[in-house]
Amino acid sequence: xxxxxxxxxxxxxxxxxxxxxxxxxxxxxxxxxxxxxxxxxxxxxxxxxxxxxxxxxxxxxxxxxxxxxxxxxxxxxxxxxxxxxxxxxxxxxxxxxxxxxxxxxxxxxxxxxxxxxxxxxxxxxxxxxxxxxxxxxxxxxxxxxxxxxxxxxxxxxxxxxxxxxxxxxxxxxxxxxxxxxxxxxxxxxxxxxxxxxxxxxxxxxxxxxxxxxxxxxxxxxxxxxxxxxxxxxxxxxxxxxxxxxxxxxxxxxxxxxxxxxxxxxxxxxxxxxxxxxxxxxxxxxxxxxxxxxxxxxxxxxxxxxxxxxxxxxxxxxxxxxxxxxxxxxxxxxxxxxxxxxxxxxxxxxxxxxxxxxxxxxxxxxxxxxxxxxxxxxxxxxxxxxxxxxxxxxxxxxxxxxxxxxxxxxxxxxxxxxxxxxxxxxxxxxxx
Ligand code: NAD
Numbered sequence: 001x002x003x004x005x006x007x008x009x010x011x012x013x014x015x016x017x018x019x020x021x022x023x024x025x026x027x028x029x030x031x032x033x034x035x036x037x038x039x040x041x042x043x044x045x046x047x048x049x050x051x052x053x054x055x056x057x058x059x060x061x062x063x064x065x066x067x068x069x070x071x072x073x074x075x076x077x078x079x080x081x082x083x084x085x086x087x088x089x090x091x092x093x094x095x096x097x098x099x100x101x102x103x104x105x106x107x108x109x110x111x112x113x114x115x116x117x118x119x120x121x122x123x124x125x126x127x128x129x130x131x132x133x134x135x136x137x138x139x140x141x142x143x144x145x146x147x148x149x150x151x152x153x154x155x156x157x158x159x160x161x162x163x164x165x166x167x168x169x170x171x172x173x174x175x176x177x178x179x180x181x182x183x184x185x186x187x188x189x190x191x192x193x194x195x196x197x198x199x200x201x202x203x204x205x206x207x208x209x210x211x212x213x214x215x216x217x218x219x220x221x222x223x224x225x226x227x228x229x230x231x232x233x234x235x236x237x238x239x240x241x242x243x244x245x246x247x248x249x250x251x252x253x254x255x256x257x258x259x260x261x262x263x264x265x266x267x268x269x270x271x272x273x274x275x276x277x278x279x280x281x282x283x284x285x286x287x288x289x290x291x292x293x294x295x296x297x298x299x300x301x302x303x304x305x306x307x308x309x310x311x312x313x314x315x316x317x318x319x320x321x322x323x324x325x326x327x328x329x330x331x332x333x334x335x336x337x338x339x340x341x342x343x344x345x346x347x348x349x350x351x352x353x354x355x356x357x358x359x360x361x362x363x364x365x366x367x368x369x370x371x372x373x374x375x376x377x378x379x380x381x382x383x384x385x386x387x388x389x390x391x392x393x394x395x396x397x398x399x400x401x402x403x404x405x406x407x408x409x410x411x412x413x414x415x416x417x418x419x420x421x422x423x424x425x426x427x428x429x430x431x
Pocket of ligand 1 (some may be wrong): 018101144145146147148189219220221222223224225243244245246290304306307326328329353354357358
């Protein structure tokens, strides 16, 4: 599905939650348009000597609750509308888990796999040069997203530090650990998804099931898909299918995720950012397309790749009773309606994939204090914050008798509205 309506689709989810949260109308007005939209053209000297221009964006959605925070995506089909929607979701994600950040997002229109290693580095550093005046540890903080990783975050942090003539690790998170990264950041999003699934299991019909009887299908085997697969696999869950952009593999007896991760890592030599192998070459089983994978019969479906994967065109084919949005925006509004009518439970992106931004926050705190925590300390803090938010959302859902997405938006709106009201609203100035 094309991405042209993605921002409109994203904000349309606000109104139903706003009715329940009864927030100040000014808070709602503020949330419906981004604070700033920056477009930059980045000149890059290619290996053959030619100069090529790449277009990039940095969009800050809202900073009422703190500096804006959001990842950087490299993709050939990236659009302004998509970046706006992703920035909007970041504002809500930070609010729902109660961390003092607003939302932003950025990216470059590029097929990064077509670049050499040095071209990729020049492009990444060039992007920071262009946006340096608009970012900073107290203004706007970046992180990895699709097709960007810790090595790229490291280049970006050193470039920013060079520009401002000060070591500034807090400008970007998801860095390599020797450059001020946090323990546990790489797996944080997946761990957070895993903690939510385990918590939900306690109150669902999966309650008394042994993990090995619970079948799981995962779309996407990148940072998020891999880390959620690893956590579930290590806990004994049966992952029957997994895919990447090239398609997926299905095995009704379960896939050996650990062996697949080893194969994937082996295809990454010390200089590579992207794996040179695909899922179909890593493991044997039945080939499935991504479309077929979404419709497989399983207990849990985890879209962990891209937005707009479940729409009005395929929502009625989904068989899993629990859908966990590890990716941002994998279900459109129209898809949501069909799934809700069919009685499916959807664990919403702004809650379940917030583990990444939580550990990014912890990384930022560690960078600012210069005091670093162990993997165990980071994981404990992540779990605590995830489950606190999860319980709040479930409670709000039960009190208002809504679906989980509306409850998550309601919780986030409450948090956001508190900050808007604290600043003074029209009502305050007229009294
Ligand atoms: P990534 O680039 O590491 O991995 C993306 C994966 O999706 C790859 O396996 C790729 O082959 C696959 N893919 C791409 N297009 C596909 C398609 N059309 N069908 C099936 N698979 C496809 O990216 P990531 O960081 O894992 O991000 C995945 C999703 O999670 C995105 O929606 C991102 O915004 C979201 N997210 C990421 C983080 C994070 O910390 N990285 C945090 C929260 C949310």
